[in-house]
Amino acid sequence: MLHLRLIVPADRTDEVVELLERTAGTAHLAVLAGAARSPAGDVVLCDVAREAGDELIDALRGLGIDRTGAITAETMDLTLSADADEAERQAPGAGADAVLWEELTEVTHEESVFSATYVAFLGVAVMLAACGVMLDNVILIVGAMAVGPEFGPLAGISTALVQRAPRLVAASLWALIGGFAVAMVLTAGFAWLMDALGLFHAGMVTAHRPNTGFIWHPDGLSFVVAILAGVAGTLSLTSAKSGALIGVAISVTTVPAAANAAVAFSYQDLTQARGSTEQLLANLGGIVLAGTLTLLVQKALWGRQRRTDPAVKPGPSR
Structure with a gap:
């Protein structure tokens, strides 16, 4: 699993949350309204199966979040969660075969x-x-x-x-x-x-x-x-x-x-x-x-x- 931490302009948060919710392989979505100071905005947290990570990051960049906010991804060594297991099951392909090009x-x-x-x-x-x-x-x-x-x-x-x-x-x-x-x-x-x-x-x-x-x-x-x-x-x-x-x-x-x-x-x-x-x-x-x-x-x-x-x-x- 990958852990995503996003800084999103407040007026784009709903759009980003909608994107995350319709992405197969995501879990543990959290929104911290107004938590970010530089750049200012909301902090959106989400875990995503590695095999869905590259496509999701591309979509976030397509929304311009890398320019107006920030996209941070890190590998999680251990995640104990039924939701995470279900997210990996729903994600297409196998995590070991996925390439995170960024x-x-x-x-x-x-x-x-x-x-x-x-x-x-x-x-x-x-x-x-x-x-x-x-x-x-x-x-x-x-x-x-x-x-x-x-x-x-x-x-x-x-x-x-x-x-x-x-x-x-x-x-x-x-x-x-x-x-x-x-x-x-x-x-x-x-x-x-x-x-x-x-x-x-x-x-x-x-x-x-x-x-x-x-x-x-x-x-x-x-x-x-x-x-x-x-x-x-x-x-x-x-x-x-x-x-x-x-x-x-x-x-x-x-x-x-x-x-x-x-x-x-x-x-x-x-x-x-x-x-x-x-x-x-x-x-x-x-x-x-x-x-x-x-x-x-x-x-x-x-x-x-x-x-x-x-x-x-x-x-x-x-």
Whole structure:
């Protein structure tokens, strides 16, 4: 269930309440007259089944409530109510299949900001992966992959392409490309520092590395894994099952490939640097392609569901 908190101009409250009452999947409607101060108006509270949430939010935006008041939605982890059970039964479709496009756009936008924190996480992840590839240590590689925040901008690109939001595409691309560029430069400097301290040496780059040598040997399977990871990651975002993102993070070699490219370049091993870069690009491209196709399929399927069994019923003729 979702909990909606609306601030509605007093002269629009009846219209909004009528909309909520004729929407399948709503429960626990409450109106607090004159409770809102900024912006001024009434506060309308309502719970709605997730599968009806996207259509209801679209209808509220169609009434202009996002401009004249406010629309806030939050996920409810536990609701004990016979009315809520009945609302979920009446709502069309299944909650796990529903996509809240406004929520997805907001989440991916927040994760696609080129910020100091984002660069710090990505830089630390790539440097950690650099230690992993130099030591041929899989544990360090897995840890670095889990730390990396790069799936946010990748999901942002896919979402923006499907929603036709060019500004979000540009912001996500900047976070992705700029973030990896800064992280790789920092990692190259990190490698030089570690070499000066005697902790890294050129022999570690050229040594036989059975556990991590695949990082700079991209093949068709690398792209297939990226496709599968992109599908799983996108489904985890749209279904609010964020725990699956950890599995996605440690199944693709974006961060390790960037680390190996930076370290190899610092030791002038251009063959490894080129192979690692190809691996990085294959993984990034595969995830974006899979994410975009997954969202397009979800949008088409849910759109057909809404047309055949809409949650928001037509209002009375005036």
